[in-house]
Amino acid sequence: MRLQKFLADAGVASRRKAEALIAAGRVAINGEIAALGAKVAEGDSITLDGAPVAKPAEKFVYILLNKPAGVICSAKDQFGRQTVVDFVENVGARLYPVGRLDFHSTGLVLLTNDGDLAYKLTHPKHGHIKTYTARVKNPIKPEHIQDFRCGMVVDGYKTKPAGIEILDKWGKQAKITLSEGRNRQIRKMFEAQGNEIVSLKRVAMGKIELGELKSGAWRHLRAQEVADLRGEGK
Numbered sequence: 001m002r003l004q005k006f007l008a009d010a011g012v013a014s015r016r017k018a019e020a021l022i023a024a025g026r027v028a029i030n031g032e033i034a035a036l037g038a039k040v041a042e043g044d045s046i047t048l049d050g051a052p053v054a055k056p057a058e059k060f061v062y063i064l065l066n067k068p069a070g071v072i073c074s075a076k077d078q079f080g081r082q083t084v085v086d087f088v089e090n091v092g093a094r095l096y097p098v099g100r101l102d103f104h105s106t107g108l109v110l111l112t113n114d115g116d117l118a119y120k121l122t123h124p125k126h127g128h129i130k131t132y133t134a135r136v137k138n139p140i141k142p143e144h145i146q147d148f149r150c151g152m153v154v155d156g157y158k159t160k161p162a163g164i165e166i167l168d169k170w171g172k173q174a175k176i177t178l179s180e181g182r183n184r185q186i187r188k189m190f191e192a193q194g195n196e197i198v199s200l201k202r203v204a205m206g207k208i209e210l211g212e213l214k215s216g217a218w219r220h221l222r223a224q225e226v227a228d229l230r231g232e233g234k
Helices: 001-008 015-023 117-121 140-148 185-190 223-230
Strands: 026-027 045-047 063-068 105-111 130-136 163-165 173-178 198-205 216-218
Touching: 001 015, 001 026, 001 045, 001 117, 015 026, 015 117, 063 223, 105 117, 117 223, 130 223, 140 163, 173 185, 185 198
Parallel strands: 105 198
Antiparallel strands: 026 045, 063 105, 063 216, 130 173, 130 198, 163 173
């Protein structure tokens, strides 16, 4: 097993963050600083900053949370602000959020200790669809809809085509679907059009829907939902 997968499965960090820990020289195998791409064998002793890392948990936990506004989408925050992990208690595992949802946005966040699945859901090559509802300050013009559907340049990068559907007669509410998830992407797309988001909520990830779950509440994913996320659904 590759070291970064071992660390992710053990709940230390997501696979990407585990790779950063290894590259920084903070991980050792049998007392020797490990290189990125190193493999772990049965019986090896793994340490992070000198502290032993337990073997990967055999039981994976999958949680769906309705994130309130003003909450950090991270396992911990250096400034002591409330994080999504603070809402989930007594699940018998150390959880990490899958991907990001910015501080002011609300809605669906997945948390898990399954590093493989987290990697699959966040890597751009897999193109997992995420659905949002947005309310904006000014009416969305037809040419702006076309920008979303064809892709537009944001921060020097052309976005992939995104779905957009107007939900009200004033043109200020819309459903948006993305197959990528760059930092504050939807907000930046509207800002590039001279518009401003009033509220933004993620309502679905693939086939997993937020539904009527109240703000701050959470639930375990059902077995079929996990299978769908893995691409094993019927």
